[in-house]
Amino acid sequence: MAGQGSARFLQDGKNKYIPYQQLFNRITKVQVPGYGEYEGYANRDSLKYIDTYQLHDIKTMVRGTLRNKGFCAAWNIFVQLGCCDDTYEMEDVSTMTHQDFIDAFLADKKGKTTEQTLCDHFHLANHSPEIRNIKWSGFFTDEPVGLSKGTPAQVLEHILNKKWKLDPSDQDQIVMWHRFVYEQEGKTKEIQSSLVATGSDSVYTAMAKTVGLPLAIAAKLLMQQKINSRGVVIPTTPEFYEPVLAELKNLGIAFSEI
Amino acid sequence: MAGQGSARFLQDGKNKYIPYQQLFNRITKVQVPGYGEYEGYANRDSLKYIDTYQLHDIKTMVRGTLRNKGFCAAWNIFVQLGCCDDTYEMEDVSTMTHQDFIDAFLADKKGKTTEQTLCDHFHLANHSPEIRNIKWSGFFTDEPVGLSKGTPAQVLEHILNKKWKLDPSDQDQIVMWHRFVYEQEGKTKEIQSSLVATGSDSVYTAMAKTVGLPLAIAAKLLMQQKINSRGVVIPTTPEFYEPVLAELKNLGIAFSEI
Numbered sequence: 325m326a327g328q329g330s331a332r333f334l335q336d337g338k339n340k341y342i343p344y345q346q347l348f349n350r351i352t353k354v355q356v357p358g359y360g361e362y363e364g365y366a367n368r369d370s371l372k373y374i375d376t377y378q379l380h381d382i383k384t385m386v387r388g389t390l391r392n393k394g395f396c397a398a399w400n401i402f403v404q405l406g407c408c409d410d411t412y413e414m415e416d417v418s419t420m421t422h423q424d425f426i427d428a429f430l431a432d433k434k435g436k437t438t439e440q441t442l443c444d445h446f447h448l449a450n451h452s453p454e455i456r457n458i459k460w461s462g463f464f465t466d467e468p469v470g471l472s473k474g475t476p477a478q479v480l481e482h483i484l485n486k487k488w489k490l491d492p493s494d495q496d497q498i499v500m501w502h503r504f505v506y507e508q509e510g511k512t513k514e515i516q517s518s519l520v521a522t523g524s525d526s527v528y529t530a531m532a533k534t535v536g537l538p539l540a541i542a543a544k545l546l547m548q549q550k551i552n553s554r555g556v557v558i559p560t561t562p563e564f565y566e567p568v569l570a571e572l573k574n575l576g577i578a579f580s581e582i
Numbered sequence: 583m584a585g586q587g588s589a590r591f592l593q594d595g596k597n598k599y600i601p602y603q604q605l606f607n608r609i610t611k612v613q614v615p616g617y618g619e620y621e622g623y624a625n626r627d628s629l630k631y632i633d634t635y636q637l638h639d640i641k642t643m644v645r646g647t648l649r650n651k652g653f654c655a656a657w658n659i660f661v662q663l664g665c666c667d668d669t670y671e672m673e674d675v676s677t678m679t680h681q682d683f684i685d686a687f688l689a690d691k692k693g694k695t696t697e698q699t700l701c702d703h704f705h706l707a708n709h710s711p712e713i714r715n716i717k718w719s720g721f722f723t724d725e726p727v728g729l730s731k732g733t734p735a736q737v738l739e740h741i742l743n744k745k746w747k748l749d750p751s752d753q754d755q756i757v758m759w760h761r762f763v764y765e766q767e768g769k770t771k772e773i774q775s776s777l778v779a780t781g782s783d784s785v786y787t788a789m790a791k792t793v794g795l796p797l798a799i800a801a802k803l804l805m806q807q808k809i810n811s812r813g814v815v816i817p818t819t820p821e822f823y824e825p826v827l828a829e830l831k832n833l834g835i836a837f838s839e840i
Contacts, residue, residue, distance in 0.1 A: 330667055339673040341686050341734070343664025345603040350689070406601030409588055415597040428599050431608070476599070 331366035333386040334374075336543035337498060342366055344408075353389060356501050356518050362390040377560065381460050381513055398457040401446060402480060405429035409479035420469045422462055425479050439464045461487050490526035497522045497531040500579075518578045537575060541568045588623035591644040600624055602666075606658035612648060612777050614759050615840055620648040621646075632815075635818065648757050656715040659704060660738060663687035666737035675737060679729045680720055683737050697722045719745050748784035755780045756788040777837045795833060801824045 331342040342350055352364040355508060370387040372545065374380060391399075402408055406429050414420075414428065423438040433441045439450065439459065448455050458464075471482050500519040506514065507539065523529035542559065545567055547549045559565050572578065589600040600608055609620040632638060647655075664687050672686065681696040691699045695707065697717065704834040707714050719742060724760075729740050748754065758777040763770065773782075781787035799827055800817065803809045803825055810821065817823050830836065 330664055330670060332670075335690060340689075341664055341667075341672070342604070343662075343667055343687075346662065347663065403602075406588055406604065406606065407598055408598075409601060412588060412590075414599070428597055429601075431598075432593060449590055549597070 330366045330477075331368055332368075333366055333370035334382065335384050337383045339371075345403055347362050348396040348403055351396045351553065352388070354501055356390075356520065357580065359499060359518075359520055361393060362432070362501075363393060363396045364388040365396060366391050376558065384505075384537055390501065394453045394457065398454045401442070401454055404446070407476050407480045410475045413473055413475055414479060417474050418472045419468060420471075420479070420482055421466045422469065423464050423466065425469060425476075425483065426463050437464070491574060492526050494526050495523045496529045496531055498534055511528060515581055517525070517579045517581045519577065521577050533575075534577065535574060537577065541571045587626045589626055589628075591643050592640065593644070595641045598627075601809075603661055606654040606661055609654045610646070612759055614648075614778065615774065616759055616837065617776075617778055618784050620759075621651060621653055621654045621755060623644040623654060624649050634816065642763075648759065652711045652715065659700070659712055659716060662704070665734050665738045668733045669731055672737060675731045675732050675835035678729075678737070679724045680727065680741055680839055681722050681724065683727060683734075683741065684721050686818045687734075695722070744775060748787070749764055750784050752784050753781045754787045754789055754790055773839055775795060775837045775839045777835065779835050792835065793832060795835065799829045 327343050331344070331347055333340050337449075350365065354362045354364045365388055366416070367387045367389060367546060370385050373387060374382060374385055378552045405426070407425070414436055416424075420428075425436050427433065430438070430441050430445055436444070439455065442458070443450055443452075443455055446454070463483065467486075469479055469482060471479060474482065488547065497528045498519075502517045503514075504515045504517070506515075507513070521530040521534050523533070534541065538559070542551070542564060545564075553561070557564075559568060569579070586749050589602070589605055591598050605623045605837075609624065612620045612622045614620055623646055625645045625647060631798050632640060632643055637643065645691065656744070663684070674682075678686075684696050684700060688696070688699050688703055694702070698712065700706075700716070701708055701710075701713055704712070721741065725744075727737055727740060729737060732740065746805060754791060756777075756779045760775045762773045762775070764773075765771070779788040779792050781789070781791070790826070795818070800809070800822060803822075808825065811819070815822075
């Protein structure tokens, strides 16, 4: 869904909107202490978390996604071409190759290669990071897509899944970063809180740990009768987050604050 | 709807797609004999007319919209900002002014005017045609929008309708232009056929004449029992187009071919 849907957020008390096709142009550089620089872009709807976190007087509220440096510029190529569109079925998907897919969004190649046509279209050099990333991902080959039908977004995802997969010993990494600016006794203060989790391998991923462990810990607390809430609840009360965060810390998953 | 939906067409036997946010970047200059240069951009779906016109072996088929020079660059500002989005309701429309509407799609103004922030965002000069057109259309004023709610596209349309209306003595103009490239006896040939109709005033518009007169002529032919077709039919048979085009010519609405 990256590259679909307008983003909305609150800035200095004003509602702000960014259309999906501009999201990857309007990135914010984020320094995560100890881990360097990432690229942040606004998520679809930051406002719905105002209720969740009970922040009703808040003036600025932005939630976003962090990517490694260079991701957004390369992904923006797909967005600008129209490859992320999920609203219509393409023609002739069953006989389409990877580069046919890219060609469908470009003007006449006039005898040039797909790579060169793409470079010319976006005024990029062949050795630019964007073009090298797209080339690495396999988009300039004659390999058949391997789908019988599909929207642009479905074809894009299918091609990406061939290269963008974890090898058995690959390690994923999850980076969270929060910045809170607030006033206390007339002074403006700031807290930055970040969490970085790294997977052990392609099974015990950071994604699996950060999704699975909090749930497992909460289940244990429930069985130990240390939780009084009932029904479907979210862990925004101390009853949940204090013991869960404490045990996560022992498992190597911890926020650090500055 | 201008600036919504991907365009698709056929070029040299290949399906081509242009996402809506690129339509106004990928314009084709069209010279209409006797009337100068226009800007053409691809319509949503050119392929559906292949059946209508029984052109099943055609290799290239593009239908598009013509605009006066400068229109597309100015309209593209609205598209890139996200003003043409019709998929979500904006907040606080009831208290919104024209420039609040533009501000909602821009980053923090940092004390600058809306006009200057827009110029900086798109790297345009204040005297550029794009900015002058948007200024003329009233987008940098504190006038209330005057709607209680609305999507970006609805707010945009409402603001535009205040300035973009025909005064009693204004004359609209419709420009059609076709280019047919074909082979005959082994030779590549070309016909260009164009029609320009100008309104008399804000009631007897070119739009009214070109929509109403063909229908009136067809109704007369039907009453004179000169038409044998029955049911809902389109005028792609000589029974319709020969007498209708002949009478339109007498009324000053005629195609010229070169």
